[in-house]
Amino acid sequence: MKLIELHIYGYGKFEDYVIKSLDQLQIFYGENEAGKSTIMSFIHSILFGFPAKQSAEIRYEPKNNPKYGGKIKAFFPDRGVAVIERVKGKAAGDVTVSLQDGTVGGEELLKDLLKRMDKSIFQAIFSFNVHGLQNIHGMKGEELGRYLFSAGTLGTDKLFNTEGLLLKEMEVRFKPSGKRPLLNEKLKELKDIQSSLKNAEQQNDQYSELMSMKEEVSNKISQLEDEIFVLEQSGTKLREYKRNEKLVLEAAALDRKIQVHNPSFFPEDGLKRLEKLDEQHKSIQARKLRIDEKKDQFLKDLERHKPNSDLLEMETEIQARIENLPLYDQLKQEKRLLESKLEEITEEIDQLNDKLHTDFNEGNIHEINTSIFIKEQADNVEQTEQRLVNKKLELESSFEEEKKALADLEARAEAAKEDLLAEAKRTVLVNNLDLLENKERIQAELQYVMDQIESAKIKEESEKARRRQQQKKDQTQLLLLGSIFLIVSLWGITNGSWFLAGIGIAGLVFLLAARLKSTEKMPMEDRALSRLLERERALKESLNSQPEGNAYMIKSLLAKDEEARLRHRELMIKIEQQHDRFEKVVQQFEAWEADEAQLKRKRSELLKQFGLTDLSGPIKVVDAYQLIEKQKQYFRERKRIKESLKSVTGSLSEMENSLKMLAERFLHNGKLAPVEAAGLLKRTLREAIDQKSRYRELTGKLDEMEEESLSLMKEEEVISQEKDRLLEQAGTEDEDGFRMKAENASLVKGWKARLEDINHQLLVSGITDEDRIMILTGIPLEEQIEENESKLVKRKRELSAKFDLLADVKHKMKVLEEGGIYSELLHKYKQLQHEFTEDAKEWAKFAIARDLLSKTIERYKDERMPRMLAKAESFLSILTDGSYVRIIPQISGSGFLIERNDHVLFEANELSQATAEQVYVSIRLALAADHHERYPFPIIIDDSFVNFDHNRTNRTIRLLREMSNNNQILIFTCHRHLLDYFAENEIVNLQEKSTNIV
Template sequence: MKILEINIYGYGKLENTRITDLQDFQVFYGGNEAGKSTIMSFIHSILFGFPTKQQTELRYEPKNSAKYGGQLTVVFSGRGKAVIERVKGKAAGDVSVMLEDGTYGGEELLQDLLSHIDKYLYQSIFSFNLHRLQNVHSIKSEDLGRFLFSAGAVGSDKLLIAENSLQKEMELLFKPNGKKPIINEKLLKLRDLHSELLKAEQQNGRYSDLINEKETIESRITDLSKENARLQKQINKLEEWKKLYPVVKEQAVIREELKQYENLQFPVDGAERLEHLENKAQEYESRKNSLTARISATASLLEDLSVCTDLLNSESAIVNASESLPLYEQLRQEQNQYKLKLEKLEHEVKALREKLHFTVKEEDLLMLDTSIFMKEKISDAHSTQARLKVKKDDLDRRFNEEKARLESLEQQLKSIKAQLLPDDEVEELKKRVAQSDKQEDLQAGLVDLQERLASRQNAYKQEVGRAAKEKKLFTTQRAAFVALFAALIVVGIWSSQWLLTAVGAIGALFVLISFRKSTVSYRTEDLRAEIEQLREKEKILKDKLAEFAKGEQPFLAGKLEKEMQLREKHHLLHIKWDEQNGQYERIISAFEQWEQDAINHKALLIKIGQDLLLPDHIVLNYLNDAFQLIEKLKIAYRDRQYLIEQYRTASSSLEKIETQIKTLNDKFLKNSHLSIQETALLLRNKVKAELEKRIQYDEKQAKLTELTEELKELETELTATKDEQAKLLNLARAATTEEFRKLAHDSERKEKLSDELDSLSRQLKITTITAEEIAAFLLIEDSDEEMAKQTMRLGETEKEFAALQSQLADVRHEINQLEEGESYANLLHTFALQKAELNEEAKKWAKYTIAKDLLAKTANHFKNDKLPKVLKHAEEFLDFLTERNYIRIVPQQHAQGFLVERSDGILFEANELSQATAEQVYVSLRLALATVLYEKLHFPILIDDSFVNFDHKRTRKILELLQRVEGNQILFFTCHQHLLPSFEAKQVIQLREEDRVHVWQQ
């Protein structure tokens, strides 16, 4: 099946749009909102019907036009061209199909042409889009293998969804140990109903009228219940008040005592703070005396120590010089190694320059572009050159073949043309042969003429006989009429009736004229003249027929027939020659295109050579090798520069170390006979001894400074402590410490009373008695007597309540006895209904179980019978897409999933693959399904920007694979302009957002 033309009457924003001359691989390019998805949906809708309003798919009904639908011109294998038209009508639209042989039909004919494939299966197998491909990433990792297996079976994740859906439905209905599933709940209810039904079977009595008595008793019970609650609440309140009364009295006493401490102001924790300050002041005095003695002793020790400051100032230089000795030895070794490497590298550079065989300055060569982009450019140029050579060989072979066929046809034309007669001779021959055809006409004409002549002669004889009879009859009649009219004339004259005389004269004259005419037969004369003419024509025809008796006509007819056969053969050969010449011209055009490509490629190579400073003969023949030598030489130059810099650095470092150590020797040792190592060792020992002195001096000095600072801080702290002590006395308004301590004792008493008052307040807050109720209870003189009254009343109401409860129980018992008969019938009916509902749910569960089993068997059938063939081709596709990184797709033996084998033999679970590799596996399976499993259904494959997540390398591989697919037309929709160079110009249709009414044509 191949789509040749798309004609959109109105679909979405597209109106009156035609797209013609669709190729086997057709690319639809356009930006967002250009109509790509609309065209893809249009193809689905024309083939399988418009989406209904209940479906989630977009219907693309036009907003500015009443027209909805369009046509597809499609070629079906074995059935020829068909025009499929679908317009707005019933839910899926009205469809008509017209085949090129005149067959006309509707939905049934279309289904027959489509091999009864439905829209879902077509979209699952032959239609790609970004959403379906990205479903690979949205699925859980543990289900990815089963998802790919499902995609391999039916082209999408529907198999996995169906299996999960069936399992979910089964679990909603029944679980072996569950309680919430429907069947589990119904089983529990049925068991309870069965128990109640057994109890109801034991009782089935009568029903009497006790309802009024029951309602009266229930009303009185309600009133008593409220009264009991009120009394009980009152009693509880009185009991709680008895417990609360001591608390209220104690609260009043504490508040009275607190009134004498209202004006007391004392610092928080004042007593503890005063004691703490006094202890600190004593401690500071003791430490002050000790520090003064230690400062005097340390100052006397510092006077006995002296340090060489100049030597110590050079300590870092001496230490650095000493520590640089290992580096000094290392640098000497590195200097020798760099020297050896430089000599070796010079030999390599010389060898590479000799291989390159042309002179380039080192600084120019280092500036040459040897990036990966240039390397890829050279690789592409090398591939193009190889491709051009293969194409030229193919063109040479085809040119020779087509040229030989053309020359053969020309030789045949030349041979036949030599046998042909000139055009004037052929015309003369045609005339002479035409006379042969005329002889037959003359012969037939002569026979016809002779028949007419015989007929006229017979007619003449009959006419002559009839004329003789008429003449005799007219003679008798004339005599009678003449006598009659003569008598009229005589009578008229005799009686002077002139009118009568005139009538007789006129009648006589008429009779005479009529007689004369009857005697001359005009019919006989005409026949005689016609007979004479026919005899003359007969003579002419006989003379002409005599000329054809010589016998030349058969020879001329044969000669003309042979000439016409030669001319027909010449015409057919000329048609073949035109076709062959067209093919020959196309080969020549291809040669010209190849030459242009070769010239362009040569110009590209020369441009690359200019960029690399290479001569043309090297570029045209050894570009790859030259580029590799340039890369190596460039690396060698850079390595040489690096080694020279390292050698110079090592030499400079050695010189610095030697100069530094000699300078220190001259300053502190003044012994020029010492080596570098000896000098460094002596200097370090001398510095070490001086450092020990300096350390002792610094320690004593630091200790003295520390003791002095500590003494100052101690004096400051002592002063602050005394100031704080005075402030504390001032806050309490106390003149002495004794007065301060008395005030502290009063503060403690006040705080204790406040805490007790807070505790009592908290007890009052947690009680249920409100402040108003407390005030009311305080007015009661004897709470015990009040409680006794309320208790007595409660006992009376409880007795009455108990009696009514017993009476109500008896009434209810009688009512229940009477109502049990009807209850039993209701229970029996409910039990039957519940049992029937359980049976229905059990049937549903059984259907889902069978469906899941059938689905598993179907999957196993696909896995065992059809999957190997699909996997073989999918592995070929995957091998190509991943450039042999992944080579096999292996079904798992005991699960619905795949293992993917890498080229090193390692197997990966599907969820272990990268995102892009999983998509490549998915695409390989989809293409294998479309081209192998459904190889008899050569439907177009529709792809809508499904590879945007691939990098440029993977995208190039997938596009190459798609263009290799045979047997299926591919319609590729994309909004990415960088993909267009991958296709030929005739394969691309560019869509623009503003092109709403348009004809797109190759």
């Protein structure tokens, strides 16, 4: 992923702020509060969402701008260029992602692009700042190594903090040698209670006997209470029997009377039902007479209101034509409007053709390409043209400024050159000053040379005497040896022994060479003496030629000349720099001319695509595109109007013909105007509809009367059948017998009602049928009540005695339990044992978590860390210029050993502060580089090298440049001296007020 462009709508202090063309290595410079942290937060927020309002992170909502958010253009290797836009909406903002292939999505698509990367993990791995170095400053001993290990694992100090937190939580609960932790205290208390419990067990035998007696007495008390409860319930029931005894006797008497006087079956409410049927029969006969009279009157009215059936059959069509009459006027008006619009739009088309000097028609206008792509090209040409105009003005201004500055510098250089001393004069002054300052040195050197000459002469004389003696000695030896070698050679030649002859000749040659070498040494000593004599003569000449003058004055002149020369050199350097700037402006002019030529070609090609090659005057490409697009709209509009006019004309003709046909058929006049014919048809149709409605109403009423008459006949028949069924059910032949039987049934009904009331009262009192039989036939209730009371009194006396015995047992047990002996101690021991177990489980959670963390660390050290450390070692070697070459994980736990190039190992706390910072930076950069293959995200660095000296900073920037070949690196700083390490196009100056930075 590479960030290409940032566009801030509103975020913190930035409003409508654009940063374009971000490089692989980009530095953002700004003084304090210039907005560096805002830009970093903006990148994080657009990619991962705005911080929540309850979050500790700053949301950077703009104060004076309602727009909150912005967009980022970025390149993804597998998806191409994507535009990620996030604006204010839900908690994290509303995000829209647009890909190069036209795909548009939201939060899910963004998560896919970011490979499900979490914001906290991204900040931990790919974003680090000076706070990580500040944490190093405050750490000592083993903490520093653990912190570096945590930074290399997660990118943050979370692992370091988590390990410390788990250890702290464990030590709060338990320490092997501690006394104050919770588990230590409870363990001591458990031991004390266990000792007391053993002492209390000795008294447990007597206590067990009392416990058994207490349980036995308690069971007997429960048994007596159950018996008393049963006796009390039985007494209550017997008293209830006594209270309801009279009702039971009355119910038995009523039951006997009902069985004696109960008649055969008689219908329920039979007499009322018979009287009601007689009344209904009389009412039906009266209604039948009234209906017959009405039927005669309705038949006469039907004959008078018979409707026109032909006209009513055409009702739907006539109604439709009448209802469409307003549409007829509307269509006529619409026709006039369409004809007027057709003339206007034809005139507009002709005017646009005149403006464009073309003859576009419906056939060739659609051949012109006015797609969005062409429009975008036209907009680009227009924008480029405006940009080139602005660029030209800027370049002309820059050209004049640079030219004026160059002329000013050259004039100043010429003026400074006039203040310089001539080279010959300056040389003389320098030599004179040198001679004046070195006179004593020359005298001392002359004395030394003279002493050397004297010594050399003495040495030469003694050497000559020694050589003469040596020469004599050598000559004697040479003559002797020469004679020997000569004799040997002559002997070999004479006797034919060429080997001996060769040895003799070789010896003679060797002696001759030695003689010549000894004579060559003599001139070398003569040459050394000659050089000393030559140096003596030169020194004497120097002393004789010492100039007259003041050394202080010469120094003053030379110092003044040196200042003038320094000013002149500075001006010449500035002139060279100004020449370079001037040349850059000239090169920019040339680039501008090339862009302008390319723009003219694009403009000509677009106009040619628009069919506008023969324009008499200049025209903007965008204007031409808009005019052609407008002309297309006019042609489309004219075509639409023609089709609408044709449709309206057809509708008008169809309406007029249909109204004419209807008028001829029903009004017998086909010459009426459409509006007049419609009015007459409407009135005629309304009359026919009224007649039809009246006819239908009369027919309906007549049918209703017929139905009502049939219904009455059926009701009359049903009533007769119902009366016969009642008499048959009662077993009588006439109504008089039926009425006598009804009186007897009324008496039995009253007895049954009383019996039912008594049964209900007995049921409420809980008296069942078995209870009734017992009351009527069993032992007298008075005797049963007395016997039950006697048993109840006896059981209550027994219960009281058992309660006294239980109180005595409890008192004895209480005496044994005083002081909290066995049972209390046992309860306390079990409770404390349970609490200890629960607290131990809590301690075990943290112990297991710490163990899992340790195993995870070991696994990371074995599997993933070697690859990361290899990169970190390479980076550390670069940063320390080869002084430190290896980073070795500790054998157990977390932490590192650092190996120097002489194979000496250091723990992290033994390093200097600056070297520890370099180790931290190496590990963080290696962590980001190690994740690059899976997560190719940019690395964001915030002032993490401010404590480095010049050399370390230089090596760090060199390393970042190498890494930028793979990762995009964004550096945020407030230190101006870091800008010297970057090119101008790599710097984004946040101090600039422009809303667009390219």
